[in-house]
Structure formats: structure tokens, C-alpha cells
Amino acid sequence: MKRKLLVILIVASLLASAVPATGYLTSNPDIRTVAQNPTLQPGGVNEVDFKLVNDPDGPDDDTRTARNVRVRPRDTGRIDVETNELYVQSLADGVPAERSLRLNVPSDLESGTYRIPLRLTYEYDNGAGSAVERQRTIYLPVRVEPGPRFSVVDTSSTATVNGQGTLEVTLQNVGDSAARDSTVSLSSSSPDVTLGAGQSSARYVDAWERGENRTFEFETRLGESAKPGNYSLSAQVDFEKTSGTTGSSASLDVPLRALPEMTFAVSDVDGSLRVGETGTLTGTVTNTGPMAADDAVVTFQDPGPTVTPIETSVAVGSLAPGESSEFAFDVEVTSSGSSGPRQFDLGVRYYDQDDRQRQSDPLPTRADVGSETPEFDVDPVNATFTAGSGDEFSVTVTNTREHAVTDVSAKIYADSPLSTSDDEAFVDRLEPGESREVVFQLSAGGGATAKTYPVKMDFQYDDDDGDTIVSDTYQVPVEVTESTDGGLPIVPIVAVALVVLAAGGFLYYRRRG
Structure with missing residues (x-):
């Protein structure tokens, strides 16, 4: 019995030692x-x-x-x-x-x-x-939690790369109650996208009912380094519940599609430009997109002191993407200008979809400027005179310009031994390429040497713009020939005169002696 009790005590002791204190x-x-x-x-x-x-x-x-x-x-x-x-x-x-x-x-x-x-x-x-x-x-x-909640319903943008436009964002209150005194904040984390004057912009709504859509406009500018495609902006709505407590929406993802830069190509450029004349520069302008250009005007930028466009802009109307229109500029090239290929900078001024006026980048184009030509071709008709005689001096005058000239007054200037008693002639109108004969009176002195003499000639006329212009001076050759009228020869006459004078002198001295 004692042995059994000892075993029980030992087992109990072991079990007690296994349990932490x-x-x-x-x-x-x-x-x-x-x-x-x-x-x-x-x-x-x-x-x-x-x-x-x-x-x-x-x-x-x-x-x-x-x-x-x-x-x-x-x-x-x-x-x-x-x-x-x-x-x-x-x-x-x-x-x-x-x-x-x-x-x-x-x-x-x-x-x-x-x-x-x-x-x-x-x-x-x-x-x-x-x-x-x-x-x-x-x-x-x-x-x-119950209360106002918001969802982005729609977005649209007119902003182009290296340009500006309007981003429209439509939000809906999809929650189960109205919102009061709400502020919609839109922000950009991209340096290529600015909103207004900075990286964020805000709009205010006093009452925003459940299920109601609200559309907000944000001025948006895309930098030069922006790329066409999608950008992601963030929006948040801070609001007051109808219970008077305030809340904020989660960050809402607002997509922004950056449109390609508005571009135009100028093609089919041709010109009738010539030094000293007013010609025409023509071409075709095409809207290469991506948006319509309303009330478009092709502009002619300052080409320098020797080339002057009569007008610096030509209206071509509204151009849809891909649409083209022809244009024409009247351009004057001064006499001090040079001939050869010339580069001109054109441009397009237009209104975008937000009714803002915009100007395209310069559009370089080339056109040839021809060498200067005289306003008239002058060909003598009757220009041969005998020394000591006078007659009609007639000249054919041709208009070489591409426009008509009116009130053409021609005048000649003669130097000795040539002289004129009628130095002016008049033509009322000369069409391009038309020729008319003008007549003057010219005489050659009796002592004129037989040879060719120049007669100077110029014109005063009105061009197609009504401006009065004095032409350059032309020289017309006049041929003088020896006299063939059969009169007494000059040498025998002089010899006889000398003999008479000598005889008279001899008789005079003899009488005195």
C-alpha cells in the first residue's frame, strides 16, 4: 500500500512540474x-x-x-x-x-x-x-457609407500638342443623397499638361442632386514636348452632406486625349513675279488636321524691303480636316530686288472649336522671281533722215506687261544735230501684248554727219491699279544720211566766194592808190 502511494506521489509531482508556474x-x-x-x-x-x-x-x-x-x-x-x-x-x-x-x-x-x-x-x-x-x-x-458619390461620365478635349484648348469633364452624383457646397478639383502630375495657369484648377457647385450630371470646363495647355495620345488627370470632389457632415470622394481618374498639333501644308505654289513689276503668287492651302479651322485666312509675312504684298492676308473660308482651298496674293517686286528663287513665309490664322483665334507656325514656300523687263518694246518704223531734212519719226510701242495700261503719253528727247518740232504722242489704252504706232516730227541739221544718232524716249502711263508711273528711258536709233538733193556743192561755192573777195580787195586798194 505504501508502495502504491509513493508511485502516485511521484506521478503527481511529474505532472505538476510539466505545467508552468x-x-x-x-x-x-x-x-x-x-x-x-x-x-x-x-x-x-x-x-x-x-x-x-x-x-x-x-x-x-x-x-x-x-x-x-x-x-x-x-x-x-x-x-x-x-x-x-x-x-x-x-x-x-x-x-x-x-x-x-x-x-x-x-x-x-x-x-x-x-x-x-x-x-x-x-x-x-x-x-x-x-x-x-x-x-x-x-x-x-x-x-x-451612404451619401453623395461621383463618377466620371464623359470627357472631351480640344487641346492640341504645343497648343491650348478646353477640357470638358462631366461628372454624375451616383450616390444615394444630394451634395451641397461641392468643390471639384482637377490636377495634373505631368509637366506637359497645365490647367489654367498651373497644375491644378477647381470649380464650385452649390447644389448637386442625386443622379444629376454636371459638366465643367478647364482651360488646358499642352507643351512642346507633349505627345499625341492619352494623359491621365486626377479629380476629387469635396462636399457637404445633407446631414451637415463633410466628405471627400476618392481620386477620380480623368482621361485627357492630346490631339496632334494643328498643321497646314502649302502646295502648288506658282508665281508671275518679276523684278520691277507687280505679279501674282498663287497656291493651295490644306488643313492637315486634326480639327476644323474656321474662318481661315492665309497670311503673307514680311518678306523684306524689296518684296511688298499688296495685301497681307487672303480669306479662304472654313477648312475641315483634309480640306483644301486656293489662294492668290498680288505682290510687287521693286526694281532694286534681285531675280532668282525666293523663300516666302506664309501662315494660317483661324478660329478653333472654342472660338479662339490662333495662328499656325510659319509655312515656308519658294517661288521664282524673274529678271526685270522693260514695260514696253520700242521698235523704230521710220527712223532714217537725210541731213538737212525733216520728216515723221514713227515708232511701234508694245505693252509687255501682263495687265493693260492707259493714258500712255510718249515723249522724245533729241540732241543736236537732231531736233523736234512735235515731241509728244498719246495712246489711250494698250492691252497686254498690244502694239500701236506713235508719230513725232524730227529733223536732221544740214551739217549733220552721216551716222546713227540716239533719240531718247520715255512714257508716262496709268497701271491697272490707277497709279501713274513714269517708265525707264529708252533709246531709239536714228540713221542720218548725206544729202542727195543736187544743190551747189559746198566747196566750189566757197572757192568762188574767196575769189570775189580777193578781187574786190584788189580794186579797193588800187583806187586808193
């Missing part, structure tokens, strides 16, 4: 989530912060450390989880790990509580020196 028990990892403010704002991406806690029930036992904890979130219902995986190297008892999830919440999601599944994989030591891997699913509860 504190009374704690060691348990396997127990991982749960704790979130301070799991409230979601529909209509965009939400960042939800939470904690992973091992043994959240308190210090009643000792929980083994979980290692290599991997968290794989799963979508639930209409909430899309944008976070692929979270990792915690070690999750000890009572030492939480802070993490966050990106949740894309649709704008029309109903209010209520939702649970985000988190698939856990982790390892721990089972206390016997072996590593154990476990998998389990826990949940992160989130809430969608």
Missing part, C-alpha cells in the same frame, strides 16, 4: 486583421490601411511566431483589388504588421459592409523542432 499555454499562430477606418469612397481607387495581428485575444497564452507570411487578396463582388500580394517576414505574438490594400471601388456601389478575402500562407515551429506550413483565409471588413 504562470499558468500560460503555448498555441499555434492565430492571424487576424484590425482596421481603424475601413471606409471606402466609391468612384475610384482607395488605399485601405490595416494591421495583421498574431494572437489578438490578449496575453492569456503564448502564441508561436508566424514566418514568411504571404497575403494574397482576392476580389469580392464588385470591388477590384489592385494589390497582388503582401509579405511579412515575421509576425510575432503582440507585434502587429501594418500594411495597405488598393481597392478600386465602382462609383455606383451600394452602401453597406463588404469583406475582402485574404488568402494566408505562413510557417511556424510546432515546438517539437519541426517547421509547419499552414494556409487559411481571413477577411478584411470594409464599409461604404
Whole structure:
């Protein structure tokens, strides 16, 4: 009997020594989530912060450390989880790990509580020196509060690369109540996109009813380094609920489509330009897009001191993308200008879809300038005179210009031994290429040497613009020939005169003697 009692005491002693004096028990990892403010704002991406806690029930036992904890979130219902995986190297008892999830919440999601599944994989030591891997699913509860919520319904933009335009953004209150004193803030994180004078701009709405659409316009400029295509802007709505509390929407993604730079090509350029004349520069302008150009005007920029456009702009009307129109400029090239190929800078001034006047970049084009030609061709008809005679001096005058000239007054200038008693002639009108004969009176002195003499000639006329112009001076050759009229020869007459004078002198002296 004593032996049995001793055995019982020994076993009891051994069992008592196996229990810790504190009374704690060691348990396997127990991982749960704790979130301070799991409230979601529909209509965009939400960042939800939470904690992973091992043994959240308190210090009643000792929980083994979980290692290599991997968290794989799963979508639930209409909430899309944008976070692929979270990792915690070690999750000890009572030492939480802070993490966050990106949740894309649709704008029309109903209010209520939702649970985000988190698939856990982790390892721990089972206390016997072996590593154990476990998998389990826990949940992160989130809430969608009742109140105003907002969604981007539509956007459109007229902004072009290296230009400006208007971005229209239409938002809808898809929540279950109205909003008051709302401020819509739009911001850009790209240096290529500015809104107004900076990187952000805001609009105010006093009352925004449930289901109501609101459209906001933002002045938008795209820089030189911008590229055609899509840019993403961010919008947020700060509002007051009907209850008087305030709130803010999630960040709303607002797409902006950057249109290609507005361009025009000038083609089929031709010109009848010539030094010292007024000609025409013609061509075709094409709107190469991407938008319509309303009330377009082709402009002729300053070409320098020797070339003067009569008008510096020509209206070509509205041009849809791909549409073309012809233009023509009257251009004067001064006599001091030079012939050869010349470059001219044209441009297009137009109104865009926002009714703003804009100017294209310079459009270089080339045209040839011909050498200077006389206004008239002057050909003598009757220009041969005998010394000591006079007659009609007739000349054929041809208009070499490409326009008619009127009130043509021709005048000749003769130097000795030539002289004129009628030095002017008149033609009322000369069409381009037309010839008329003009007649003057001209005489050659009796002592004129037989040879060719020049007669100078110029014209005063009115051009097609009504301007009175004095032409250059022309020289017309006049041929003088020896006299053939049979009169007494000059030498015998002189000899006879000398003989008479000598005889008279002899008689005079004789009488005196």
C-alpha cells in the first residue's frame, strides 16, 4: 500500500512540474486583421490601411511566431483589388504588421459592409523542432457609407500638342443623397499638361442632386514636348452632406486625349513675279488636321524691303480636316530686288472649336522671281533722215506687261544735230501684248554727219491699279544720211566766194592808190 502511494506521489509531482508556474499555454499562430477606418469612397481607387495581428485575444497564452507570411487578396463582388500580394517576414505574438490594400471601388456601389478575402500562407515551429506550413483565409471588413458619390461620365478635349484648348469633364452624383457646397478639383502630375495657369484648377457647385450630371470646363495647355495620345488627370470632389457632415470622394481618374498639333501644308505654289513689276503668287492651302479651322485666312509675312504684298492676308473660308482651298496674293517686286528663287513665309490664322483665334507656325514656300523687263518694246518704223531734212519719226510701242495700261503719253528727247518740232504722242489704252504706232516730227541739221544718232524716249502711263508711273528711258536709233538733193556743192561755192573777195580787195586798194 505504501508502495502504491509513493508511485502516485511521484506521478503527481511529474505532472505538476510539466505545467508552468504562470499558468500560460503555448498555441499555434492565430492571424487576424484590425482596421481603424475601413471606409471606402466609391468612384475610384482607395488605399485601405490595416494591421495583421498574431494572437489578438490578449496575453492569456503564448502564441508561436508566424514566418514568411504571404497575403494574397482576392476580389469580392464588385470591388477590384489592385494589390497582388503582401509579405511579412515575421509576425510575432503582440507585434502587429501594418500594411495597405488598393481597392478600386465602382462609383455606383451600394452602401453597406463588404469583406475582402485574404488568402494566408505562413510557417511556424510546432515546438517539437519541426517547421509547419499552414494556409487559411481571413477577411478584411470594409464599409461604404451612404451619401453623395461621383463618377466620371464623359470627357472631351480640344487641346492640341504645343497648343491650348478646353477640357470638358462631366461628372454624375451616383450616390444615394444630394451634395451641397461641392468643390471639384482637377490636377495634373505631368509637366506637359497645365490647367489654367498651373497644375491644378477647381470649380464650385452649390447644389448637386442625386443622379444629376454636371459638366465643367478647364482651360488646358499642352507643351512642346507633349505627345499625341492619352494623359491621365486626377479629380476629387469635396462636399457637404445633407446631414451637415463633410466628405471627400476618392481620386477620380480623368482621361485627357492630346490631339496632334494643328498643321497646314502649302502646295502648288506658282508665281508671275518679276523684278520691277507687280505679279501674282498663287497656291493651295490644306488643313492637315486634326480639327476644323474656321474662318481661315492665309497670311503673307514680311518678306523684306524689296518684296511688298499688296495685301497681307487672303480669306479662304472654313477648312475641315483634309480640306483644301486656293489662294492668290498680288505682290510687287521693286526694281532694286534681285531675280532668282525666293523663300516666302506664309501662315494660317483661324478660329478653333472654342472660338479662339490662333495662328499656325510659319509655312515656308519658294517661288521664282524673274529678271526685270522693260514695260514696253520700242521698235523704230521710220527712223532714217537725210541731213538737212525733216520728216515723221514713227515708232511701234508694245505693252509687255501682263495687265493693260492707259493714258500712255510718249515723249522724245533729241540732241543736236537732231531736233523736234512735235515731241509728244498719246495712246489711250494698250492691252497686254498690244502694239500701236506713235508719230513725232524730227529733223536732221544740214551739217549733220552721216551716222546713227540716239533719240531718247520715255512714257508716262496709268497701271491697272490707277497709279501713274513714269517708265525707264529708252533709246531709239536714228540713221542720218548725206544729202542727195543736187544743190551747189559746198566747196566750189566757197572757192568762188574767196575769189570775189580777193578781187574786190584788189580794186579797193588800187583806187586808193
